[in-house]
Amino acid sequence: MPSSTTTHAGRQRAAHLGPERRRPQVLDAALTIAVRDGIGAVTVGSVAAAMGVTRPVVYACFSDRIELVDALLDRETTSLVEAVLVALHSSANADDPERAFIDGFRALLHAATDSPDTWRLVLAGEPDPAIAERFRSGKALVQARTVEWIRPAMEHWWQTPDLERKLPVLIDLFLAACESAVRSLLDPDNDWGPDDLGTFIGKAIHGVFRDA
Structure with missing residues (x-):
């Protein structure tokens, strides 16, 4: 079955997928634009053009640009935070502390490999204020979860002296x-x-924490 039909003017009309099925495609197109040109370049028109569809197709998914950008930032924030938390959890049960740090960094970097544009959006040289504000709350959650993992680990592995004073700096x-x-x-x-970068960084950070 063809995925599109041709109008009298020769324009390709997008196959009718329904808003629920098309929203992920709209957000994917918006992410590509945001990474390439900045979040300010994400508009209903630019997304429609990138997808090769008419604006009403995008409006069927999101009522306006604000809703579209909010949905994009919500999705990417959730994806990034979940990836970091999975990386932390992947090393939580390791008996060898160096192995724990290596496994955690490897998991994080594999997540970045799987969704590079999500990370590029956040790691832009001068992030858009809208992005910075949205990801600030995500970073706070990650920071809290990191403390929950690292504090007992350091107590168990090294009985780090003066830990409460050192912990904020180490985090x-x-x-x-x-x-x-x-x-x-x-x-x-x-x-x-x-894997090789995760091993290198994991060993280096393990040494810092061990010697703290």
């Missing part, structure tokens, strides 16, 4: 290392893969 360092690792992985000038 900031850990999150910065996560961001740096993803940036390096997505940099086309680097030849790192998720």
Whole structure:
């Protein structure tokens, strides 16, 4: 069955999928535009053009640009936070502390490999205020979950002295290392893969925490 029909003017008409099935496609197109040109370039018209459909097709999914951008940021925030939490959980049961850090960074970098545009949207050099505000709450959640994992781990593995004083600094360092690792992985000038870079960063951060 053909996926589209031709109008009298020769324009390709999008197959009728229904708003629920088409929304993910609209958001995918919006993400591509946001990563390439910035969130300000995401409009109903630009998304329709990128998809090769008419504006009413996009309006059937989202009532206006504001709703479209909000849905995009909600989806990407949720995806990013879930990926980081999965990375943390992947190392939670490791008996070897160095292995725990390596496994966690590998899982994080594999997630970035699977959804690079989500990370590029967040890691833009000068992120749009709308993006920064939305992801700030996500970062707060990740920070809280990181503390929940790292505090007992450090108590168990190393009985770190003066831990409560050191912990905020170590958490900031850990999150910065996560961001740096993803940036390096997505940099086309680097030849790192998720496993070798995860091993390298994991070992380095393990040494910092061990020696704290």
